Every structure is written in structure tokens, then in C-alpha cells.
Amino acid sequence: MNNFRMFASKHTKGQLDYASDVTDEQLVYAFRNGDEKAFTEIVFRYKHRLTRLAWSVVHNEDDAMDVVQESFIKVYRKLHSFQGTSKLYTWLYRIVMNHSIDYVRKRPAAIIVPVDEMLREPASKDKSMRPDINLLNKELNKRIFEAVDELPEKQKKTVILREVEDLSYNEIAEIMGCSVGTVMSRLYYAREKLRDILEPYVKDGS
Numbered sequence: 001m002n003n004f005r006m007f008a009s010k011h012t013k014g015q016l017d018y019a020s021d022v023t024d025e026q027l028v029y030a031f032r033n034g035d036e037k038a039f040t041e042i043v044f045r046y047k048h049r050l051t052r053l054a055w056s057v058v059h060n061e062d063d064a065m066d067v068v069q070e071s072f073i074k075v076y077r078k079l080h081s082f083q084g085t086s087k088l089y090t091w092l093y094r095i096v097m098n099h100s101i102d103y104v105r106k107r108p109a110a111i112i113v114p115v116d117e118m119l120r121e122p123a124s125k126d127k128s129m130r131p132d133i134n135l136l137n138k139e140l141n142k143r144i145f146e147a148v149d150e151l152p153e154k155q156k157k158t159v160i161l162r163e164v165e166d167l168s169y170n171e172i173a174e175i176m177g178c179s180v181g182t183v184m185s186r187l188y189y190a191r192e193k194l195r196d197i198l199e200p201y202v203k204d205g206s
Helices: 002-011 024-032 036-058 061-081 088-106 131-150 153-164 169-176 180-205
Strands: none
Touching: 024 036, 024 061, 024 088, 036 061, 036 088, 036 153, 061 088, 088 153, 088 169, 131 153, 131 180, 153 169, 153 180, 169 180
16 A cells, blocks of 8 residues: 555656546556556546545545545556446546445544544634634534434435535436436435534524
């Protein structure tokens, strides 16, 4: 795994050998024909998005990096048999999402990062001057993550792909192997459950 991290770091810095307009399909074809640099380009294109996806499940940066590294090792081994019936990035998302869920199952006591590291957006100036508001926001964000973790697995995956990754219904359906209607249904019930869980916190903060 450490060797893979060194490989990814070494070959994804600086200028790459492929132009940005080269398609994923062309990269897969090149890799299948023996061009290892094509795989490097795939890693470069998706490692940050996939790490963010993994982090949204495992809630720890180092664990997320491990998940993505192990996922890319699997991708490297399986790419020759990739049928192309779905888009490459949806296939990658599916692998990382499933591996992230498995990772959490195997390590239920995984360390959770401090709440202030989980916050995506910096506090605005007026809020930064109010410790009470900052504390409330941190508690609410912590409860949001806990609430998402309480969702049934398929609802949890759907919420993360939609709310964190901002994917379309069609993209989520392709990743999860279901219909768009099923995606919408899972989102509806997940949001209803989250609303019930978080309602006391929202009311207390109003």
C-alpha cells in the first residue's frame, strides 16, 4: 500500500502525458494496450473526488486515503475486465463507496476527526465573533454526520452521493444499479428521517 501511495504521488505531480480532452474510454483502451501512464492519468483525475467520497463515509482523512488506495489497487487489477457498460467514474464511485462501507463495518470503533476539521465552509466574520453560534454550528454538524450514519445503508449511500458529491439522479442510479425513481424514493425517506432526527437541534438553535 505504501508503494502504491509513492507511485500515485510520484506520477501525479507536474505535467501529465495526456491532454485534458482525452476521454476516460481512451485511457482505458490505452491501459489495456500496455500504457501504464494511462492508469496514472485515471488516478490523477479521480483521486481527490474519490477521497472526498470515502471521507464522507469513514470521517477520517487517513482512513479515507487508505480506502482509496486499496480501491485503486482493485481498479488496477480489474480494469482489463471493465466492460464499459457504465461510465468509468460511476464504476470507480461504486467501488470506493462499497469499500468505504466495508471498512466502517470492519472497524466500528474507527477514530472520528474533530468536528472543526469536518466543517467544509469557514465561518463568516460575524459568526466568528460569536463563540456561542460557533459552538451551536459545530454541534449541529456533528449531529448531522451522526444522523447520516444512522440511516439504512442504501439511503446513506444515496444521501452522500447526492448531498456531498452533488451527483445527478441519473448518475446515482447508475452507480447504485437502480432506477431514478428508486433514488428519489430513498432520498425522500432519508431526508424525512434526518428531518425527524435533527428537528430538536434546529428548534433549539432558532
